[in-house]
Amino acid sequence: MGLFGGKKRDCLGVDFGSGGIKLVELKNERGRARLVTYAFNERLPGSEPANLVDDPIGTAAMLRKMMKKAKTTSLKVVGGLPVASVFSSVVTVPKSPKKEEMYEAARGQAKKLIPVPLDEMSLDIKIIEEVIKKSSSTIVTNEKDRTGRPMVQALITGASNSMIKKYVDVFKRAGLELASLETETLALVRALVGKDKSTTMIVDMGAVRTNIIIVEDGIPYVTRSVDTGGAALTKTISRTLGLDIKEAEHMKSDIRNAELSGMDVGLPKIFESALAPLVTELQYSMSMHTGKSDGDVRPVEKVILTGGTAGLSMLVGYFTRQLGIRTYAGDPWARVSYPDGLRPALDEIGPRFAVSVGLAMQQVE
Template identity: 30%
Template sequence: MLEFLKGKSNHFIGVDFGTSSIKAVELSYKDQKVFLENYGIVDLNFLAGSDFNKQKEIGKSYSFEQNLAEGVMQLFEKMKPKAKSANVSIPGFNGLITIIEMLDMPDDELAKAIQFEAHKYIPSSLDEISMSWEVIERVENASLPLAQKIGKDANSQKIKVLLVAAPKKDIDRYGKYVATKNMKVGAIELETFSLVRALVGEDAGNFLIIDIGLQATNIILVEKGIVMVNRSIDAGGNEITSAIAESMNISNQRAEALKKGERDFLNNKESALVIPVLEFIASEAKRIIGLYSVKNKEARIDGVILSGGTSKMKGLEEYFARLLETKIMVGNPWIRVMAEDKARVLVENLGGSFSVALGLALRGIEEYKRK
């Protein structure tokens, strides 16, 4: 009855456009609980647009864009979602998340000052960028460089502003893929925020998320739910497979299968391989944690959470624990979701590879609860 009065659907779908696959999760909200309604995945390698021979066979050529649109259509056909609009993510790589420190000032002046600051980080014209910001902290009696104090009250409050920006063309592009016959575009956000929502949620601690996909890795430092650092690296599982193939002198296909198997390539003295991409990710993670603890003497990282398809790699937890000298957890974004027993086993196996899609669907639930 209440649902009827509210006049809106309690079903929410999130769609993650990864480079290996498109993943979707549909959730519903009933009796203050979140239920898994359905999920789906389309492997981009098996779509016609990724395979030149298949294109020849069907006598049609697909661009990369058409391929993604086709993939979403197939996904929705299989899932038959009840949700009427879909939340979509933009790869962390395509956006900017940064914290800027400045003096407090009235809102209208602040907007202008932030635009000015943003120019330092964004080389392209601001007209082409969609930008949002939020004051996340106010600090009394800040000591700012003299230049910034001139003409202002030396005792002004310093503020920390979280600035988020992404190119408008990417926002439009990702939105367009999901806008199909029965589906509207809901919210569009950087996948960084979807990951944080799915893996950290309301947890008040400080965490480092390491999400390793196929072609991209996101390292995110979250302090009490707020993104403090977001580092995107242009490499991922792809490079792990290549490293295994090269070291063992085998094909990439064989290396991919071995990588997903039970052999530990990372920790056994006799069988460990050098995997440069993982060493690089670990050194970046270490650098980010180091910088954070220098800046925030009292704060410490409560845990490192692994996510993305690569988080399932045998021995990865132990590997990072050794290199980062901290406790590592493989993120399980499904903990807070109710699912039928049969589905639960399946989704727990999928684990972290659905974090982004789940985080997007959870955004729908959070907004629903607020209304």
């Protein structure tokens, strides 16, 4: 089992999130991913354990139950590693005809950046052979450092061996063969961005945390996870209106249902105060992206919302106004075929399933 990669086959994508487990089974049908089945199990934010893989017996039992109910057929699975627990960085290394020399240079950079010994980590290094020149559409392969040496970029992703062992344990107990572990970041890019070369900011609004990913030419140059999510909205509603947490969650569901029925629901004022810190984090992330290097980068051209909280479509207009950038609701089913009658149901659950869809797509595209 590698941290990335594998052969094309029918496959499950499993996302263990703070809001529950999301499972998708896809198969390769005439070169395109086709939906076989899906399932999800919800849990309230703050439930213990905070990380589902810390309870391998209980989580594996729940996963087996979901698989039985959804009538899955594949025993191959790709698991998602949370953004907050994974190291990710793009570094510049001297170009060499020998890839191993570039890998070694990238590992040397990783040693400086990662605050734990590398023998406690599993690293994945991808050499970015062609770098798009930021000021035009020209492709260059011979960028140079100050001494004139040609340079290339490398995407380094790392996860602790101890965390990987927990995922291996859960899937083994569930009777599954782990084909690959992949970061949520790459799964989201695959499901929501695909081959689009635009500079895109993905905002993955989960129950407890929000992942912020800025992708340029398909490469995640900025990856951050901030401590705010759907639970913050729920708490704000609860505190402001004097409701308990369950009542506040029901209010969010009522708003979502009203939107699905076609009603024009504006963003309640109480939501704006809860979302203000996230807007600040998004603006900071964009500043990080445009301010790095020598400024020779493209600014964010569009924003894609996903995650459970992103199911509130009124947020699309809100972030468009606050950021001054066109914002869209992500559609993880855009490159997946499925029975026609499923579209309404898939539209409703889509924001929550972007990671699991992207994970399964790794093996079937």
